Amino acid sequence: MERSFHREIEALKLGQGDTFHGEGILAVTKALLQSGVTYVGGYQGSPITHLLDVMVQARDYMDELGVHVEACTNESSAAAMLAASIMYPVRGAVTWKSVVGTNVASDALSNLASPGVMGGALIVVGEDYGEGASVIQERTHAFAMKSALWLMDPRPNLPTIVRMVEKSFELSEASNTPVMMELRIRACHVRGSFDTKDNIAPAISTRQLQMQAANFSYDRLSHPPATFRHEKLKYEVRLPAARRYIVDSGLNEHLPGRHEDVGIIVQGGLTNTALRALQLAGLADGEGHTDVPMLVLNVVYPLVPEQIADFCRNKRAVLVMEEGQPDFIEQEINAHLRRAKVDTALHGKDLLPMGGEYTAEVLLKGIEAFMAEHLETVDVQPARALSTEVAQLRAQASEALGGGVPQRPPNFCVGCPERPVFAALKLVERDTGKLHISTDIGCHSFATFEPFSFGNSILGYGMSMASSAAVKNFSAQRPVAIMGDGGFWHNGLLSGVSSALLNQGDGVLVIMKNGYTSATGTQETISTPEQEAKQLAEGNSATATETTIEDTLKGMGVKWIRTVHNYRVARVRDTLKEAIRSPFKGLKVVIAEGECQLERQRRLKPIRARRLKEGLRSVRVRYGVDEDTCTGDHSCIRLSGCPTLTVKASSDPLRREPVAHVTNGCVGCGLCGEVADAAVLCPSFHQIEVISNPGWWDRVSDRLNRFFIGLLQPA
Numbered sequence: 001m002e003r004s005f006h007r008e009i010e011a012l013k014l015g016q017g018d019t020f021h022g023e024g025i026l027a028v029t030k031a032l033l034q035s036g037v038t039y040v041g042g043y044q045g046s047p048i049t050h051l052l053d054v055m056v057q058a059r060d061y062m063d064e065l066g067v068h069v070e071a072c073t074n075e076s077s078a079a080a081m082l083a084a085s086i087m088y089p090v091r092g093a094v095t096w097k098s099v100v101g102t103n104v105a106s107d108a109l110s111n112l113a114s115p116g117v118m119g120g121a122l123i124v125v126g127e128d129y130g131e132g133a134s135v136i137q138e139r140t141h142a143f144a145m146k147s148a149l150w151l152m153d154p155r156p157n158l159p160t161i162v163r164m165v166e167k168s169f170e171l172s173e174a175s176n177t178p179v180m181m182e183l184r185i186r187a188c189h190v191r192g193s194f195d196t197k198d199n200i201a202p203a204i205s206t207r208q209l210q211m212q213a214a215n216f217s218y219d220r221l222s223h224p225p226a227t228f229r230h231e232k233l234k235y236e237v238r239l240p241a242a243r244r245y246i247v248d249s250g251l252n253e254h255l256p257g258r259h260e261d262v263g264i265i266v267q268g269g270l271t272n273t274a275l276r277a278l279q280l281a282g283l284a285d286g287e288g289h290t291d292v293p294m295l296v297l298n299v300v301y302p303l304v305p306e307q308i309a310d311f312c313r314n315k316r317a318v319l320v321m322e323e324g325q326p327d328f329i330e331q332e333i334n335a336h337l338r339r340a341k342v343d344t345a346l347h348g349k350d351l352l353p354m355g356g357e358y359t360a361e362v363l364l365k366g367i368e369a370f371m372a373e374h375l376e377t378v379d380v381q382p383a384r385a386l387s388t389e390v391a392q393l394r395a396q397a398s399e400a401l402g403g404g405v406p407q408r409p410p411n412f413c414v415g416c417p418e419r420p421v422f423a424a425l426k427l428v429e430r431d432t433g434k435l436h437i438s439t440d441i442g443c444h445s446f447a448t449f450e451p452f453s454f455g456n457s458i459l460g461y462g463m464s465m466a467s468s469a470a471v472k473n474f475s476a477q478r479p480v481a482i483m484g485d486g487g488f489w490h491n492g493l494l495s496g497v498s499s500a501l502l503n504q505g506d507g508v509l510v511i512m513k514n515g516y517t518s519a520t521g522t523q524e525t526i527s528t529p530e531q532e533a534k535q536l537a538e539g540n541s542a543t544a545t546e547t548t549i550e551d552t553l554k555g556m557g558v559k560w561i562r563t564v565h566n567y568r569v570a571r572v573r574d575t576l577k578e579a580i581r582s583p584f585k586g587l588k589v590v591i592a593e594g595e596c597q598l599e600r601q602r603r604l605k606p607i608r609a610r611r612l613k614e615g616l617r618s619v620r621v622r623y624g625v626d627e628d629t630c631t632g633d634h635s636c637i638r639l640s641g642c643p644t645l646t647v648k649a650s651s652d653p654l655r656r657e658p659v660a661h662v663t664n665g666c667v668g669c670g671l672c673g674e675v676a677d678a679a680v681l682c683p684s685f686h687q688i689e690v691i692s693n694p695g696w697w698d699r700v701s702d703r704l705n706r707f708f709i710g711l712l713q714p715a
Contacts (some may be wrong), residue, residue: 005054012058020158024686025050025188027158028124028181033065038090038119040427041070041081045097045519046134047188048126052095053521066205071523074461074490075101079108082178085119086112090204091169097520098125098182099138100461104491106143109178112228113147114222116176116238117609123149127182127269129324130357137355139324140182144301148234150242151301152181155253155268158192159429164268164298167249171299175242177234184269193298206250243304252307253296260293260372262374263311265333266321268298270358273323277363281371283385288507300329308333309340317374319366320348323358345374348658361390362542388588405542409449411707414644417566417594422447422454423675424572424637425480432580435480436471440464440492442484442519444512451641454482463486465496465509470508478580478588480508485549486517489525493552501557508579509589513549522599529595554588560584566594567670597667612692620690621668625660629684632657636685639675659683663711 008026009411012033020030029051032040042052055069072078075096085092096105102125111122128135144151150171154164161183167378168179204210219226246252254270266274274294278284283291295311297303312318312333322329322427330348337344352358352366368383398404412419422444429435439445439455440462448455459467466480471479481494488511500507515529529546545694553561560582564575573593579588611618627650637645644665647658662672662685673685691698 005050005057008050008054009058009061012063013056014201014712015198016196018196019193021193022052022188022191023026023188024158024183024192026054027192027194029054030167030196031162032093032122033067033199034162035120035166035169036091036198036202037067037093037169038202038205039070039081039084039092040094041066041072041078041092042095042124043072043075043078043097044517044523045056045101045126045128046520047128047185048095048097048124049521049523050188051124053523062658063206065201065206067202068206073332073526075105076108079105079112079123082108082112082121084121085117085121085178086115086220087118087217088204088210089119090202091120091122092153093122093124095124095128097128097135098136098140098142099128101125101144102140104461107144107153109149110147111222112178112472113149113234114227115176115220116230116233117172118176120172121178122165122168122172123178123179123180125182125375126188127153127320129184129185131359132185132357137324140180141301141324141328144180145328148177148239149301150175150177150179150299150334152179152298153268153300154181154183154298155271155296156184156187156190157272158190158194160268160298161187162194167251170249171242171245171251172247175238177242182269186272189449190272206597208509215482228637234604238303242302246299246302246304247307251299252304253294253298255288255290255294255296257283257291257293257379259291259375261314261316261319262297262370263315264306264321265295265297265311265318265329267297267300267323267329270321270323270363271296273358273360274363276360277367279611280360280364281367283367283371283378297329303329303332303336305336308336309342312337312342312344312346313340315344317345317347317370319351319370321347321352321358321363321366322348324356325349325354325698327354329413352654356517361387410444410446411643412446412451412641414642414665415597415669416443417592417597418444418447419512419641420566420594420669420671420674421510421512421568421572421592422452422482422677423641423671424569424576425454426452426581426639427569427573427679428576431577432477435477435580436468436475438464438468438471438479440481440483440487442487442512443514444482444484445519447482451638460491462489462491463495465492465507466499467504468507469499469503472505478506478508480510480576480580482510482512483617484512484518485514485525485527486519489527490517491584491685497553497556497558497587497589504585505587506585507587508576509587510576511549511589511591513546513591513593515546516596516599518598519597522596522602529585550589558587558589560586560588561591562589563591563593566592566665567674569671569674573678579703597669601667615693617695617698618692620692622664622666622688622690623662623668623670623672624688625662625672626684627651627659627661628687630659631682631684632659634660635679635681636660636672636676640671641680642671644671 078094082092102497154161172179268550275284275288320330329347371380437454439458457467464483468479469479527548562575644663648661650659676685
């Protein structure tokens with residue numbers, strides 16, 4: 001079964017006088033309900049997935065409040081939901097992972113930003129930036145500036161985050177403009193508490209219906225000539241209104257300090273890291289009190305020129321801490337100061353890196369350089385010594401390890417049904433030679449790492465088929481595009497399949513049909529099988545009764561479709577080879593079917609635990625290696641890459657080479673044996689059935705087996 005959010009759902013019900021304890025992203029979810037939101041939508045993706053997931057599982061409670069919750073098929077459809085707030089006084093919120101999600105939603109966002117909104121509209125984006133990110137390294141800031149959407153970057157503590165969510169709706173309504181809120185991974189997962197309020201049942205909702213449609217107003221459409229007027233309204237009416245509200249509501253924070261002749265302007269989301277760096281430099285304490293005055297920008301766009309000028313005036317120098325590039329904030333501050341004739345020296349990217357994550361170590365170096373130039377009364381030696389010490393520790397660690405720390409790239413889960421497909425693809429290349437393989441966003445992108453090293457491009461979610469469109473016209477071999485069922489429904493059906501059919505493309509598309517959008521947390525899709533179908537497929541770990549994707553492809557006009565069960569490696573190999581060499585001219589689709597092993601284990605483990613508790617017979621299948629038969633060339637490991645398939649020292653003192661070994665983490669998918677069979681390797685793999693609470697026949701069978709095996713063994 002999927003992860004349960006029972007505790008989180010109960011926390012959403014807290015009212016006036018209660019205290020919420022939990023993660024930042026769940027605090028956002030609670031704040032939405034306290035703000036009287038009417039509808040919530042979005043597309044899943046780290047680090048903001050829990051916002052949508054917990055609301056989907058809390059449908060009963062959402063229905064009580066009259067809040068509509070919708071898991072959208074992609075970010076564009078989520079952004080389009082906010083059209084409800086253009087003509088109706090209702091508050092709406094949508095969410096997705098940025099910047100890739102914002103790319104997908106950009107068309108809808110532009111058309112939303114032009115007419116503006118009547119009801120409050122909030123877009124919560126997971127600013128997936130830095131070393132922990134899983135996407136391209138770009139910032140949401142550019143979209144906010146381009147379309148005149150206000151951008152919040154709240155200080156990462158729960159009371160501030162909650163207040164900024166509530167104020168975002170008010171800011172949106174005060175300026176008739178959608179508001180974006182960016183939350184970094186650390187802000188989403190920061191833990192804390194805040195005093196809760198009662199949730200507000202919206203005035204217009206699923207329980208309080210709007211009885212009449214809004215009156216027609218051409219001025220509210222993003223269509224010329226109305227768009228010409230919208231552009232003037234953006235910057236002559238909405239922008240000044242937003243700046244007034246930012247000042248009147250005190251959305252940005254001023255932290256005083258004793259060194260009043262210098263200052264720091266920091267993005268709200270970087271505040272905790274900045275204070276930690278100042279503490280290391282001896283300029284702040286552990287409770288967040290700073291010696292250097294700080295202007296914390298909980299709203300990073302738009303900036304308020306007067307606020308910036310007032311903070312910088314009478315200061316010799318100010319350091320701007322802006323993570324990522326380009327330096328949007330620093331450039332804007334520079335412009336505001338020059339116009340206000342404030343000659344304060346401004347530092348930023350000259351002392352800090354242009355790109356990359358701003359950790360405390362990185363900020364400490366920038367603060368050290370800033371202190372050396374502008375804080376003559378402060379001893380910089382402790383900060384400099386600390387930086388030197390960190391560098392020395394890194395060097396010592398590298399020397400002790402004999403080099404850098406070995407890379408630990410992400411990998412498929414144990415028993416993942418996608419691994420056998422790539423093992424089969426390696427076998428195919430033995431006969432066909434190197435293939436051009438267009439990869440995609442999703443779990444299957446892990447095949448770009450060893451031992452598979454597959455992939456010539458990754459251009460976006462569901463875009464693999466489209467990214468091979470030109471290659472197939474000049475490649476001697478048919479290119480292969482890999483796509484998950486999540487990517488297929490997100491974008492691949494239209495951008496890949498329909499385009500290939502329109503242009504009579506002669507390529508091969510492999511769809512990993514595991515039943516979920518697995519890479520973002522195993523959310524369900526339109527083709528997720530019902531519970532009964534999952535149970536019918538337990539014997540082979542496949543979802544054989546679900547045919548939505550096949551039926552859709554047939555309806556689109558795809559003539560060549562083959563469905564194979566992932567774990568049958570030889571069959572997958574032969575089918576892929578057939579698709580690559582087929583005389584059929586046109587799109588060929590191979591649907592590799594096997595339920596996500598992570599989701600399958602979540603469903604089976606509670607069942608197995610319950611049977612054990614009740615004393616019922618329970619069987620767990622796993623695999624092992626006969627070390628006497630193992631040749632020690634480890635081809636099986638290079639072909640499958642399973643984390644539980646490793647090596648160990650041989651018990652034979654005459655053998656120097658280690659032998660293959662299956663650890664107890666094995667989930668019994670059978671891939672190792674299938675690969676050994678398909679690749680004609682040594683027959684050293686055997687299946688083991690671990691039986692708990694055995695019956696009388698199990699015991700008799702075991703004794704008979706031991707007796708006859710004993711007869712065959714030498715004395």
